[in-house]
Amino acid sequence: MKIAHLDHFTIVAQPSELEQLREFYCATLGLAPGPRPDFPFPGYWLYPSGGGPIVHLAGITERAPPQGPRDTGKLDHVSFRATGLDEVRQHLASLGIEFREAPVPGFPLHQLFFRDPVGIKVELTFDV
Numbered sequence: 001m002k003i004a005h006l007d008h009f010t011i012v013a014q015p016s017e018l019e020q021l022r023e024f025y026c027a028t029l030g031l032a033p034g035p036r037p038d039f040p041f042p043g044y045w046l047y048p049s050g051g052g053p054i055v056h057l058a059g060i061t062e063r064a065p066p067q068g069p070r071d072t073g074k075l076d077h078v079s080f081r082a083t084g085l086d087e088v089r090q091h092l093a094s095l096g097i098e099f100r101e102a103p104v105p106g107f108p109l110h111q112l113f114f115r116d117p118v119g120i121k122v123e124l125t126f127d128v
Contacts, residue, residue, distance in 0.1 A: 008054050009078050013118050015042050015059030020117045022046065025055050027095055028114075028122075029080065054080075065089075073100040077113065077121035085110060103128075 013021055020042050025031050031046035034053060040058050045053035082088060092099050092114060099114040112124045 006054075007052070008056050010056040010119065011116075011120060012060050013060045013062055014061060017118060018042060018044065018057055018059045022055050024117050025057075028092065028097065029055075031055060045068075077123050079123035079125055082124040082126055085128065086114075087126060088112065088126075 001056070011021060022033060025046050026033070029048070031048055031054070033044045034047040036043060036053075038044040039058075041058060043059050044055075044056070044057040046055040047053050089099075094113070097114050099112045102111040102113065103109075103112060108128050110126045110128045112126075114122055116122055
């Protein structure tokens with residue numbers, strides 16, 4: 001088996017949180033809602049320009065213990081490779097989103113970290 005790339009990640013949230021999450025990921029990352037299977041629960045699949053769905057939002061009110069809609073277990077963050085570091089800094093600031101910067105020691109990379117409306121940490125990684 002050979003893994004080519006990360007396909008998508010899914011955020012399970014209360015149905016009442018879906019619109020706020022959709023707006024957040026569309027505004028911060030430039031994603032757009034697109035086709036989604038007719039699942040028996042509300043949600044969105046969010047797409048980058050010219051690609052497949054990379055963020056799945058699922059409105060599910062109950063999950064089997066021990067997981068809950070805000071429990072990510074050992075998952076720390078989700079990362080996207082990005083371009084335009086200065087523009088992204090300005091964009092996040094214009095949206096009122098607080099972020100933390102982290103140059104990567106010994107590598108030509110720079111990271112920005114911020115949280116989505118339900119607390120998931122998002123990383124953007126830039127070549128510098």
